[in-house]
Amino acid sequence: MSCIKTQGNNIMIEISTPFNNDILLSLKPFDKVLINGFIYIARDQAHKRMFSDSIPFDLKGQCIYHCGPSDAKKGDIIGSAGPTSSYRMDSYTPYLFDNGLKAIIGKGKVNDIVKDSIIRNKCVYFGAIGGLGAKLSKCIKSQTVIAYDDLKTDALRKIYVEKFPVIVIINCNGESIYERDKGENE
């Protein structure tokens, strides 16, 4: 379930996977959110494989993180693990949302077809801060490669995260942090 915590001046909303609609429906663009639970890591080649074979996990209520981590040092769970640009997965994301996926975590803009599928399925696009790989790796408590090991960093992974910090980029009504006038601050 969700709860709201305050860290300094920042209001942080804490939510857990698998996601249910009630929690996601309340989110607004710019909301700062901390995610707990299992999420999946997939980027370019993993998406290509999932769509040429079959999707090897149940999408219902799940979240896919667009990321390609660096190698873990001895004793570490994972290496640096920040977001990669989500637009490169635009041709795959609407199908995933139409089939039960509730959220993606990535960075940057996505196209209108993705936005429409977000609205249609009441999903959310979360943004992690680009370039925050070292800090974000500390929120990852386990990782397992579940498919496509040969793709190395591009493999499909299941990770467990605690207080993984993201910002709502597009909420389930299609409201986006990127839709604003020039010169107007939030």
Place this chain on the structure above:
Amino acid sequence: MRRKINSQEIIDTISASCIECACVLNDNAYTAIEKAVRSEKNDTARYVLNELISNADIAKKDKIPLCQDTGMVICFVEIGLNIELDEPIQDIINRGVAKGYTEGYLRKSIVNDPFERINTDNNTPCVVYVEQTEGSSLKISIMLKGFGSENMSFVKMLNPSLSEDKVVKIIADDICSKAFNACPPVFIGIGIGGTMDYASVLSKKALLREVGVNNPNKFYANMEGKILNLINMSNIGPAGCSGNTTALSVAIEAYETHIASIPVAVTIQCHALRHKVIIL
């Protein structure tokens, strides 16, 4: 007088430099972000900038790459006429890169072919530019270039009759249309002149310049200021969350060119500015 440099010395230095660049944020970049925190008025922007500083501190302390994309390596080599090597310099550098990326647990992001896409497993080959110089020194400027921002970089071949202001606007508008996906705040390297390919090389060289130092030519220094202002008026802001810190610096390098063109290349560099100068 000939001066011999052993391959192993170069390999070890390149390897150590790759690891250092990947895990320790360049001092110039760190200072530029700290300065931006003080001048930024937007709360979300300040939050993002402070997170980037915290990330750099964690990366340095725990020797974790700042960003998981530890890039493709580019080396600008200036080799003295009197230097003697055992093998071609690009082969030595590639061995150093392979060592650094393997021993430093840096991400191997290079694939064998644009379509076959099999990972080469040691982040080689890298891109090497060699220039000969007088004397007996070997200078290597090494840069780790991430591809989130590289994908947003571009080349334009402009009409030679265009005014400076028109060119400034074309460059700034195109950067603003792409900066959302380039992990802002960004550093901008611009090459103007030469040929299509050489303008691109210059845009990378421009990023090697110390942050905040303008081109010694007043005309280009002025142009750098104009482009920086236009980008920062876009309200894209850190991580695209709005604010006046979209770019931290703009550096232009210019070169002689052809009567028919103004070649312009822009390399966008994310906040993780990773380069180092090695002199052997």
